[in-house]
Structure formats: structure tokens, C-alpha cells
Amino acid sequence: MFLRYGFILLLVLASVRFSFAQINCPPHLPLTLLGNTSYCVGSPGSELSIEQSYVGYEWLPTSEVSQNVLLTAGSYQVVVTHYTGCTDTLAFVVEQVSNPPQPTIDVSGPTEFCEGGSVTLSVPVWYPYYEWSTGSVSEEITVFESGTFIVSIEDWIGCVSSSNSVQIIVNPLPVAAFSPNLEMYDIQFNNLSLNATDYEWNFGDGTFSTDFEPTHSYTSGGTLPMWLVANNDCGSDTAFLNLESVGINAAVNQTDFSIYPNPNNGQFFIQMNSDIGDDLVLSVYNCVGQTVYTRSIQNAAGIITVDSKQFQSGVYMVQIETTKGIHAERFIVQN
Numbered sequence: 001m002f003l004r005y006g007f008i009l010l011l012v013l014a015s016v017r018f019s020f021a022q023i024n025c026p027p028h029l030p031l032t033l034l035g036n037t038s039y040c041v042g043s044p045g046s047e048l049s050i051e052q053s054y055v056g057y058e059w060l061p062t063s064e065v066s067q068n069v070l071l072t073a074g075s076y077q078v079v080v081t082h083y084t085g086c087t088d089t090l091a092f093v094v095e096q097v098s099n100p101p102q103p104t105i106d107v108s109g110p111t112e113f114c115e116g117g118s119v120t121l122s123v124p125v126w127y128p129y130y131e132w133s134t135g136s137v138s139e140e141i142t143v144f145e146s147g148t149f150i151v152s153i154e155d156w157i158g159c160v161s162s163s164n165s166v167q168i169i170v171n172p173l174p175v176a177a178f179s180p181n182l183e184m185y186d187i188q189f190n191n192l193s194l195n196a197t198d199y200e201w202n203f204g205d206g207t208f209s210t211d212f213e214p215t216h217s218y219t220s221g222g223t224l225p226m227w228l229v230a231n232n233d234c235g236s237d238t239a240f241l242n243l244e245s246v247g248i249n250a251a252v253n254q255t256d257f258s259i260y261p262n263p264n265n266g267q268f269f270i271q272m273n274s275d276i277g278d279d280l281v282l283s284v285y286n287c288v289g290q291t292v293y294t295r296s297i298q299n300a301a302g303i304i305t306v307d308s309k310q311f312q313s314g315v316y317m318v319q320i321e322t323t324k325g326i327h328a329e330r331f332i333v334q335n
Contacts, residue, residue, distance in 0.1 A: 025086035029054075033078070033090060038097045040159035045072040046094050056081030072096070100127065100155045103163040112169040114234030118144050121151075121166060129154040146170045171195075173315075176230035176239035188215045189228075193239075196230035225319075227285075238285060238317050240328045259318060263332035266311040270304040270318065281321045282306070286314065311335075 035048035049068040050057060058079040059069050073096045079089045109119040122140035123130065131137050133150045143149065151163045177192035191199065191213045201209040203216050204224035218224070227240045258271045270282075280300050284293035293308050306318075311333045319328045 023084055023086070025082075025084070029080060029082055029086060029088035031078075031080060031088050031090050033092060036157055037092055037094045038157050039072075039094070040157070041096060041099050045070045048094075050078065050080060052080070054080040055083050097157065097159065099159045100153060100161045102161050103127075103151060103153050105149070105151060105163050105166050107166060111166065112171065114171050115173045117170070118142050119168060121149055123151050123153065123163060127153040127155055143168050144170070171232070171234050173234050174230040174232045174237045176228050176237040178228050178239055178241070180241070186215065186217045189213055191228070193228070193230040193237075195232055196237075197232045199231070200229040202227050202229075235315060237315060237330075240285075240317060240319065257320060257327060257329060259329055259331045263334045265335055266309045266333055267305075267307045268331065270306065270320075272300070272302060272304075279322065283319045283321070284308075284311075285317045285319065292316070 030052045032051035033048060034051050035046055037046055037048070039046045047068070047070055053067070056079075057065055057067055058081075059065070059071070060077045060079065062069070062071070062076070071094045073094050075091070075093050077089050077091045079087055081087050103123045106122045107119060108122065111119065113119065120140055120142050121132075125139045129137070130139055131152050131154075132141055133148070134141060141149070146169050148165050148167045150165050152160055153163070154160050172195040174196040175194040176196070177194070179190045179192060181188040181190065189201070193199065199210060199212060201211070201214055201216075203209070203218075204226035205218060207216065209216070225240065225242050227238050229236055229238050259268055260271065261268060279298050280296075282293075282295045282297060282304065283291055284306070286292050292311065293306070295306075297304065313333055313335045315330060315332055317328055317330050321327075
């Protein structure tokens, strides 16, 4: 009997001893803090989290107990609890940092120029990310059109600052255009030009006008080529018209030939697009209607080569006159 109860007592003692066995916790649990402990002025704080999954999180001195938190500037500790009951602690500091200094746009050239020009805008290459109001993400942009331009920069921790604004004004080139209202020998000219400030009319009979919409009386009939030169501070443009027996043959915007390359440096080619006559007179006029080149061509066909290095940079008009009429096309010389 004694032996039986003694054996039972040993079993009970062994059971009690097993229930009080201690768990040996590792000196450090895996504990990785994710997120940036610095945040920018204007943002709500640092978004932080613990990479590893645990049964418990405690962010001190706050009351946050989730795996992810939003913290403002201060000193903190996060305590994690393993499923075995083991815990570990990580101390860290959250700080608010200033946004980067406002960048200043550097302008390489005038901020007001004529159509066809450009200006380069740039900022210092100190930051990892740039974004212009145009959508460009490079350190510099080339501007060809009017507008207001701003660039935003972002530093290595994501703080953003916007630059001063730069306004660019692109003044358009003039476009000369007109139409006549014919009544016998008297013609009222309708001025259809764009972007011009002053005008020079050459009526083809040795008379001229600077009116916006002049009326001219011809004293005789016949074929008279005339033109209008429209000017502004950016340049000139010329519209041509052929008056035949005080009737109208359009001389501009024809497509009976094409010029290439356009723009060019004074050397270019004329490709005949249709049968506009075998014998012709080829003339080149500058922007004020002066003849700067003329040439008679017999049996013209295919491609005509024009090579004149004397042309200065500007807008010119090629006129081809045949027995079937006058045809004209504009081109640009860039030296």
C-alpha cells in the first residue's frame, strides 16, 4: 500500500515540476522598423511599421498597438510580443525636417522673343527628381511657346519645394492675306492679314499705299502682278496676287510645285507637281516685295535647282510665271 501511494506521489511531483519549466527567450527577437523616421514640413508625420509579425505591438509613449502607425516628432519605443510570451524593444527618434530651399529657375536668353525662337530654362542638378509644369522631368527644358513655367523638386526623403514662376511671351510672325472687291477699275482691298502692325501695298502700276484697307483705281487694264507686305516687330510676310485685265488670278497658296528643303540655306529644289507650262520665268522676292533672283527656263520639267548663297536669313516668295498663269510659294532661308 505504501509503495502504491509513493509511486503516485512521484508522478504528481514530476507533473508539478514540468508545469513550472521556464522558456529561454532569445536575447533579441527579429525586429525591423520600416519607413522613414524623418518627415517633411506640411506632412502629417512618419508612417512606420514592423516588418515581422508578432502577437502584440506596443508603441510607447503612445497607446498605439497595431503593426502600422503614424508618428510625429519625438522619442519612441516599440515593444513586440512573441507567441511564446517573449518580448523585445526597439528605441528610435522621429524628427520633422525642413523642405528643400525654393529652387530658382535659370533663364538662358530673353523671356520675350519672336515665333521660331526659343529659350532654355534650368534648375540646379542637386536633387533626384524634377517635374516641370509642362510634365518634363529633366533638369532643363527648351520653351518655344508662350506660357508660365514652374518646376518642383524633390529631395532624397521625398520633401518637395516649388520654384518661382517664369513667364515666356512668344510674339507671332505676321501673315499677309487679302482679297479684292472688284467694280470696273476700282478695287476695294479687304485686309485679311494676321498679327501685323503695318502694311505696304504695291498695286503693280507704280503706285503704293500704307492704309489698312485701301481703295485703288486703275487707269488701264492688262496683267498687273501686285502684292501686300504685312509687318510687325518679328518680321514681314508677303501675299501676291495677279490682276489680269482688272480680273483676278490667284497667285498665292497654289500647289502646282513644291520647294524642298524648306527651310534652307539658299540652295533648294523646286519639284513640279503638275503641268504649269514648258517655258517659265522663275523669280524670288524678299519679304518687302523686292526681286532678289530671276531666271528664265525653257522646257522646264521635273526638278529645278536654285543655288544662291546671297540670300540672307528671312522669308521669301518663289513666283513661277508661265503662259497659263502665275504660281507662288513661300520658303524660309536660315543661314
